[in-house]
Amino acid sequence: MEHVPVQRFCEFMTPSTIELQFLDELKSDQREYRRKEVITREGEKVANVFLLRSGWVTSSFAVDSGKRNQLVKLHFPGDVLGLPSIALTKTAETLIAATPTKVDVIPIERLASMFERAPRLAFTLFLSTQQERLMLMDHLAAVSHTSAQQRVAALLMYVHRRLKLFGECSDVLDLPMSQQQIADAAGLTSVHVNRTLGELKRADLICTEGKVIRLLDIDRLEELAAFPDRASVRNPWWLTSIGQQPFMGD
Structure with missing residues (x-):
């Protein structure tokens, strides 16, 4: 089912056709958003999560008594948006379409059924949240102990790697x-x-034209970013031991 965005699920195992069908049937609606349009706003009642089909989405929350919003994450196709808020009564973040965006709407009660009816998908989603936690840990460490050049290089390499995951990387x-x-x-x-981008350009690592950034030396940028060497688990024995055919009954 090529129309189901499953890049994140496929990082850890290969879903079966029936699992993909189940994932597709979880949605209650499909919505499209224009650039800068709000998908969900911080403080709203928690009702849904969203499977990002196409486009980029930013996640942010209010800081300084609501005077400004702090961007905390970029989301790419295949991401499930709004997961941190399912532990709360009100949404913790504001999700905004950074580009024209299309999402599948998944009510949280349907998401909950995944743990009973498609446990491999549920475990894979759990693994994705742990991966996000590690990324946050790495980001906090970088903010505390790395230079501005390293931080910007790390951001560029993070976007590059995520785009590479679903074959849209250049x-x-x-x-x-x-x-x-x-x-x-x-x-x-x-x-x-602005100063750091200029330094990277003078070092012949990037060139820029408006918001377009060309990566001139990916190997050197990777070295500068100094990512921890983390290899994601693939087909772990405890996941593959779970049945591949989800229970599809009511």
Whole structure:
């Protein structure tokens, strides 16, 4: 079922055809959003999660008594949006379409049924959340102990790797982000980001044209980013031991 965006699920195991059918049937609706349109706003009642089919989405929350929003994450096709909020009564984040975006709406009660009726998919989703936790840990460590060049390089390599996951990767990144959002994501000020991009250009690591960034030397950028060497588990024995055919009855 090529129309189901399953990149994140496929990181850890290969879903069966029936599992993909189950995933597709979880949705109650499909919605499209224009660039900068709000998908869900911080403080709303928790009712749904969203499977991102196409486009980029930003996640942010209010800081400084609501005077500004802090970008905390970029979402790409295949991501399940809104998962952190299912532990709460009100949404913890604001999700905004950074590009024209299409999502599948999954009511949380249907998401809950995945744990009973398609346990391999549920465990894979759990693994994705643990991966996100590790990424957050790495990001916090980077903000505390790395240079501005390393932080910006790490952000560029993170986007590059995520795009590579679903086959849309090249050495050209068309970032639908303002300089302030890049600064938020890298833990820097907007002025510092502008200076750092200039340093990377002078080092012949990137070139820029508007919001388009061309990666001139990916190997050197990877080295500069200094990512921890983390290899994701693939087909773990405790996951493959679970039946591949989900229970499809009511």
